[in-house]
Structure formats: structure tokens, C-alpha cells
Amino acid sequence: MKKSIKTILIIIVSFGVYFILDDKYFKSLRDLIFDFTNQFGVSHILTYSISGIPLIMGTLIINKKSGFLKGLGLNGSIFRGFLFALICTLPMYIGFSFIFDFNTDISINAILISVVAASFFEEIFFRGFLFGLIYRKTNLGFIPSVFFGAMYFGILHLYQSTELLELLGIFSITFLGGILFAWVFTEWKFNIWVPIFIHALMNFSWELFSVSENALGGVYSNIFRFSTMGLIIGLTVLLKKKNGLKLSVNKSNLLKSNSLKK
Template identity: 30%
Template sequence: MNHTIKALLLITTFIFCHYMMKEFWGDNWVSVLSDLDQQSALLLFPAKYLFIYGPLLVVATLLFKHESWYNVLGVDIEGFQRYLLAAVVCCTPMVIGYAYLSNALNLSITGIITGSIYAGVFEEIIFRAALFGVLFRFCRWGFIPAALISSTIFGLGHIYQGHDAISAVMAVAITTIAGTWFAWLFCECGYRIWFPLWMHIFMNAAYGIFSMSGGAAGDLKGNLFKATAIILSILYVNLLIRRGKPRQITLSTLFKKRPYFSSQHYKLATQNT
């Protein structure tokens, strides 16, 4: 089976999951799981994510059986702690800035888990690894077409955060750009999901804990502090590159098909960095 057919199968599966699987979910599961977790959504959210997007994860791993499932989904454990520490450092100025701007705290553990941890884990694995990552790494799409598909759908999923037409468009645009940035981090960090995942979790958590306003679009002051996290993450990746990590996103990989770059190749190339 050639790469074009595999890409079409993956995209078709994603469309089916994203738009059709919700119809099979059923209201009964919502009431049952909500009763079990006492309306906290701690069980409801992961169950719904896995039900809706489970077929995508299965198809992605079956299409590329020559690779381990954890490599296809970007969850190879190597780098887990290193990228956690890097994300903490990158997000610290933003957290301090939000604490300075905030007039209220929301320390709900349930809210942090459902709004930050679940969102970071599931959205990064689904949109960055299973959709973008497979199209870019294994189907040999260019970075821009692969990122546009995953990031645009990711952005459209945040349209509800706008309270009018203009803010809705801004929310979609900003989250689409954010999705592309997360995709870049995923590529440049060994095709492992940990760095964009931790960044996603910490940024969401800071936004929720300090009750920042403006939805995904944010406000001017809040966005200035958010920008510090983004800039520091870019500087971190460039530090890795200066230390010898091979750069993955170049002019030659933006639009054209690229040669397959396995996790083993990456480990060999970076073993001395």
C-alpha cells in the first residue's frame, strides 16, 4: 500500500471519527459516567475522547506496523522528564505574569485535570502525533500541508471560545497558529509528544488557575506573557540544534515529501547531544 493511499485512509478515518463517532456515543453513557464521577467529568472526558478517536489511533498504528505503536503515537518514554523540566522553565515567566495580572484564583483540581491535563494529553496525541505526525513522518507530506490539516481542524474546535464573529475568527486563527507551533515542537523534539504536551498542559493550567479572560484569543497583557513561553520554547529548541540535534523542519521539508526519519535514526543522530 503506497503512502498516498495510507494518507487518504488516515484522513478519512479522522473525518469519520471527528464528525460521525459522536453520533454513536449516545446520551446514556453521559448520564452513567457523570453519575459515577459525581458530575466531575473525570471519567466522562477520557471515555468520550477514547470512544470518538479510538479508531484513528488504531488505524494509525495498523497502517505502519513496522513501527512500534508508541513510536507512531509519539509516546516513547525517552525524554519525558527532560521535556517536563524544559516546559516548566519556559512557562514560569508566563505563570508569574498571570499571577501579577490576576484578581482571582481557581484552584479546582477537577478543573485542572479536565481543562488542562486531559486537553493536553488527548489533543496532542490525536492532532499532533496521530494525524499530523503520521502524515508528515510516514506518509511523507510536507510540513505545511500536514500542519494545515491538523492545525485548522484543531483551531475550528475552539470556535466556541469566541463571543461574537470577530472573536470567534480570532480564536480559530490563534489556535490554528498554536497547533502549527505545537507540530513544530513535536518534530524538533524527536517526534515525541512530551514537550508540546507539557507546554499545552502548563499553559492551559495557568490560564485557568488565574482566571484569565478573553478565551483562546486572550487580551493584550495576557498575550504578552503567553508570548514569553512561546519564545523560550523556540530558544530551547534552537539550543538543542546548536548542541548537534539535527534540524527537522527546513525549506526542503516545508512542501515536498521527505525521506522517512525513524526514531532509531534520531537516537543515533542525537546520542552525543
């Protein structure tokens, strides 16, 4: 119990420092780096790398024995993560290609910011650190471990609109996405590359085609998006059953777990 409390305090302090520094200095630091790189997307990625230092330090403190990479799930199979994500996002690419026009205005900055940086850093920060370390290193169950991160993940996307109904829709879809990414991260033995590539390929489909100006989308875009989400869940469950494995997230550990997860 004492170890769990200590771990939670380290996570709160680390994420709190990250949040304050990110909120106050991200834009000014990015502008400073841009003066040297003269490339906005690269500057965005470098700034994310620097702003995440408090989380890296927190991970190293909590995961002394097994190290930084294992602590955040970065030691998992990159190829397996990409292959699974590619299969699962095919409905979005195939469906969007029939319904929407190809985005001729797509830029390298959009790809670096919305695809590369958003998927990699958001999954590392929210799923690997904020959810993963709480769930794996404390006795808290899945629901309390995932709730705050999913809430913050949803709030993070509210800049995309000012209309109340759109804001509610954007929050709901990104909140659910945060829970799904945490679930698939857990079921794939804490291989962070699985949610990273799912996130990246879903975002890239949004950029590659003229789907929507925000994360909510319309009827057709959500039909294909929910098809992808259903495929993520369905294939994960089928692969578990095929290999004779039980689901890692079940009724016994939704609220509390008596043993730490690996």
C-alpha cells in the same frame, strides 16, 4: 508513492470515523459514563479514550512494525518533555501572578477537562496522529502535513465566543498554536510529551489565574503567552545548535520530502 497514498487514506478514514462518532455520540456517552462514575472530569477523560479508538486502530495499521507508542511519539522521555515545558511556561506563571488574581473558583473538573484531557488527547489526536503520521509516514512536507490539523484545531475552539472579532482572534491564536505544537513535536524527535506538557502547563496557568474566559485573552496575557512561545522556539533552536544538529523542519521539506522521517 503508493505507500504514501495508502497511509493518507487510512488516516482520512480513521479520523473521519472518529470525527463522526465524536460529533454524534460524545455527549451521550459521557452522560452514560457519568451515571457510573458520578465524576464529570473522569467521565470526560474516559469518553475521550473510547472516542479515540478509531485513531488507535489507524495507528496500529500504519505503524505495524514499531507499534502504537512509537507511532504517536509516546515512547519519548516524559521527564525531558515536562522539564522543557516547565522552563518555557515560567513567563506565563510569573507574569500572571503579578497581573491577575488567583482563581479561587478553580475546580477538579476544570483541571481534568481543560488541562489533563485537553492537552493529552488533543496532542495525541492532532499532533501525534493527524499531523505526525502524515508527516512521518508520507512524502508530504511540513506545511501540507500540518495545515488541516491546525485548521481543525483552530475551529475546535470557536465555541468560546459569538463575536466576530473574538472568533477571528481565537481561531488565529489556536491555529498558530497548532503549528507551533507540531513544529516542537518534530524538532524534539517526535516526543509527543513535549507538546503535551507545554499545552497542559499553558492551559493550567489560564485556569490558575483569572486570565480570560476564552483562549484569546487580553494584552497582558498575550505578552506573557508570546514570551513563552518565543522561549519554546528560541530554546529549541539553541539546544539544536549546541548539540550540532540542524533543524528538522527546513526549506528542503516544507512542501515535500523525498525520504520518510523517523
